[in-house]
Amino acid sequence: MNAPSISLPFPADVPAGSPATGDATACLRVTGLTVQYRGFTALRDITIDIPEGEITALVGPSGCGKSSFLHSLNRLTDLVPGCRVTGSIHLADGTEVTHPKADVLTLRGRVGIVFQRPNPFPQSIRRNFEIPLREHGWSKEDIPDRMETVLRQVGLWNEVHDRLHKSAIALSGGQLQRLCIARALALEPAVILFDEPCSALDPLASGVVEDLIHSLRGQLTIVIVTHNLAQARRIADHAAVFWVRDGAGTMVEHGPAARVFSSPADPDAGLYLSGARG
Amino acid sequence: MGLLALVAGGMVLLIIGYLLTNAWPAIQAGRLGGFFTDTKWQPGSQRDPRFGVVSMLTASFLVTFLAVALALPVGLACAIFHRFYAPPVLERWNRRMLELLIGVPAVVFGFWGLMVVVPLLIRLAPGTPGQSLLAGSIVLGFMILPIITLTSQAALQAVPAAQLQAAAGLGMGRARTIWCVVLPAAKGGIGTGVLLALARAIGETMAVVLVCGNIPQIPKSLFDPVRPITSTIALEMGYATASHKALLFCAGLILVLCTALLVGWISFRRADSDPGTGGA
Numbered sequence: 001m002n003a004p005s006i007s008l009p010f011p012a013d014v015p016a017g018s019p020a021t022g023d024a025t026a027c028l029r030v031t032g033l034t035v036q037y038r039g040f041t042a043l044r045d046i047t048i049d050i051p052e053g054e055i056t057a058l059v060g061p062s063g064c065g066k067s068s069f070l071h072s073l074n075r076l077t078d079l080v081p082g083c084r085v086t087g088s089i090h091l092a093d094g095t096e097v098t099h100p101k102a103d104v105l106t107l108r109g110r111v112g113i114v115f116q117r118p119n120p121f122p123q124s125i126r127r128n129f130e131i132p133l134r135e136h137g138w139s140k141e142d143i144p145d146r147m148e149t150v151l152r153q154v155g156l157w158n159e160v161h162d163r164l165h166k167s168a169i170a171l172s173g174g175q176l177q178r179l180c181i182a183r184a185l186a187l188e189p190a191v192i193l194f195d196e197p198c199s200a201l202d203p204l205a206s207g208v209v210e211d212l213i214h215s216l217r218g219q220l221t222i223v224i225v226t227h228n229l230a231q232a233r234r235i236a237d238h239a240a241v242f243w244v245r246d247g248a249g250t251m252v253e254h255g256p257a258a259r260v261f262s263s264p265a266d267p268d269a270g271l272y273l274s275g276a277r278g
Numbered sequence: 279m280g281l282l283a284l285v286a287g288g289m290v291l292l293i294i295g296y297l298l299t300n301a302w303p304a305i306q307a308g309r310l311g312g313f314f315t316d317t318k319w320q321p322g323s324q325r326d327p328r329f330g331v332v333s334m335l336t337a338s339f340l341v342t343f344l345a346v347a348l349a350l351p352v353g354l355a356c357a358i359f360h361r362f363y364a365p366p367v368l369e370r371w372n373r374r375m376l377e378l379l380i381g382v383p384a385v386v387f388g389f390w391g392l393m394v395v396v397p398l399l400i401r402l403a404p405g406t407p408g409q410s411l412l413a414g415s416i417v418l419g420f421m422i423l424p425i426i427t428l429t430s431q432a433a434l435q436a437v438p439a440a441q442l443q444a445a446a447g448l449g450m451g452r453a454r455t456i457w458c459v460v461l462p463a464a465k466g467g468i469g470t471g472v473l474l475a476l477a478r479a480i481g482e483t484m485a486v487v488l489v490c491g492n493i494p495q496i497p498k499s500l501f502d503p504v505r506p507i508t509s510t511i512a513l514e515m516g517y518a519t520a521s522h523k524a525l526l527f528c529a530g531l532i533l534v535l536c537t538a539l540l541v542g543w544i545s546f547r548r549a550d551s552d553p554g555t556g557g558a
């Protein structure tokens with residue numbers, strides 16, 4: 001699974017001397033990230049480089065701050081009143097995600113997210129693409145082609161091409177999740193964050209979505225939160241284990257997935273990954 | 279519970295039955311035809327009795343629809359402002375005010391219309407009496423404004439957070455999120471509010487008696503005086519004698535049936551509209 005990472009064309013202005021976790025350049029550099037909800041520290045002092053074009057899996061027990069971490073990567077934490085994020089997050093092109101004046105809407109176009117529960121707009125399939133694409137400045141004429149491309153990419157085109165004008169919510173759960181992935185892909189993001197994308201799906205649909213995510217490897221950077229350790233083992237190049245320490249979520253282990261899963265240094269992580277705890 | 283529901287449902291039938299028995303003499307006397315063919319309303323006249331209600335029915339519907347047309351954009355804008363733009367303190371204050379507005383008696387609205395709206399319209403269109411279709415619509419519009427605002431706001435609030443999160447996750451701004459995601463999802467609830475407002479407005483009597491001018495005619499302009507059916511009933515019931523009274527009951531019956539048709543038609547359309555769009 002952990003094939004040597006392919007090198008991708010990448011902007012030159014990556015901070016020099018990046019302490020790479022793997023052998024790829026960092027696409028997202030997170031430094032000293034702390035997330036608080038009205039004074040309650042959910043996540044403390046996370047520092048990690050997310051490698052370009054590869055799959056990074058975040059695992060850990062419930063409530064250890066995985067979603068908080070993911071949401072801070074594209075500023076969805078802004079939606080939560082009383083949520084305070086400190087530390088810094090940089091994109092490879094130098095964009096400072098955490099900067100108070102960052103263009104959040106453009107940022108979210110570049111760092112997309114797919115949630116646990118598929119959340120299509122309860123409108124036609126076509127509208128589900130038109131609405132966000134129009135927001136990001138696509139012209140009406142270009143939208144059908146873009147929609148077809150991404151629907152083909154997620155393997156949904158043959159299933160829905162004759163019902164694009166029909167309501168999206170008539171699709172099955174697995175189809176909906178693929179629709180949401182296609183919708184996120186349509187904006188041509190550099191990164192997609194997946195927050196437990198398979199846990200609301202049946203095993204079969206889950207497998208399809210997992211294969212789809214795996215097939216995106218190399219095209220864009222993927223960060224996936226999953227409770228399914230076997231899944232993480234199957235698809236991840238890099239892994240990070242989150243754990244609650246002193247009442248706050250921290251990252252207790254991270255590195256190449258093969259190493260993290262085979263010989264974790266942290267005892268809690270070891271027990272968790274062996275299935276003995278968590 | 280079931281029994282109480284039956285009482286509520288039975289009440290409607292009881293009222294219609296009551297109207298029907300009282301209207302019966304007029305129906306029996308074959309005067310129903312005149313209701314829709316006569317152009318004048320002079321039921322008390324000995325020499326030439328005329329029973330045309332078309333002008334008054336038209337007035338009722340015109341005043342009502344115009345009131346909704348005025349109140350809907352304002353109420354919806356207000357609801358959107360409250361939900362997505364206003365600081366919580368302002369929102370709470372404004373909502374309290376609107377709740378108070380619901381409690382203001384119709385006669386006070388009518389009085390306000392007479393003292394404020396009517397003179398304003400006279401100044402706006404010199405030579406007109408001021409008491410007019412437009413005056414009635416404005417006053418009614420204010421009366422239903424809180425209903426539309428508060429129900430719309432509830433509908434906006436009922437849009438699932440997951441939808442807002444989806445829109446935010448796609449990098450959508452507030453304006454497009456409201457326009458393309460929230461409003462389509464809330465339109466069912468907003469429609470219910472409009473329906474309530476329509477029903478409230480069409481039955482309204484006291485305010486329209488004071489500001490509409492009470493001349494039974496089909497208006498040619500917004501500034502023409504009109505006389506909705508409710509006004510006619512309120513104004514004439516006091517002195518009406520037997521056959522006249524039956525005619526007024528007939529008019530009331532027609533209003534009830536029209537309202538029922540309206541409500542039925544709108545809820546039918548809503549049930550019929552595309553199933554993908556959620557809402558209340």
Ligand SMILES: Nc1ncnc2c1ncn2[C@@H]1O[C@H](COP(=O)(O)OP(=O)(O)OP(=O)(O)O)[C@@H](O)[C@H]1O
Pocket residue numbers: 037042061062063064065066067068069080249
């Ligand atoms: N909006 C919020 N307001 C207050 N506290 C929150 C909020 N969201 C999360 N928390 C708290 O922050 C901590 C981390 O939550 P988070 O959702 O990030 O964990 P998670 O690892 O994603 O858990 P799960 O696996 O259950 O999804 C939890 O203790 C949670 O109660």
Ligand SMILES: [Mg+2]
Pocket residue numbers: 066067068195
């Ligand atoms: Mg979570």
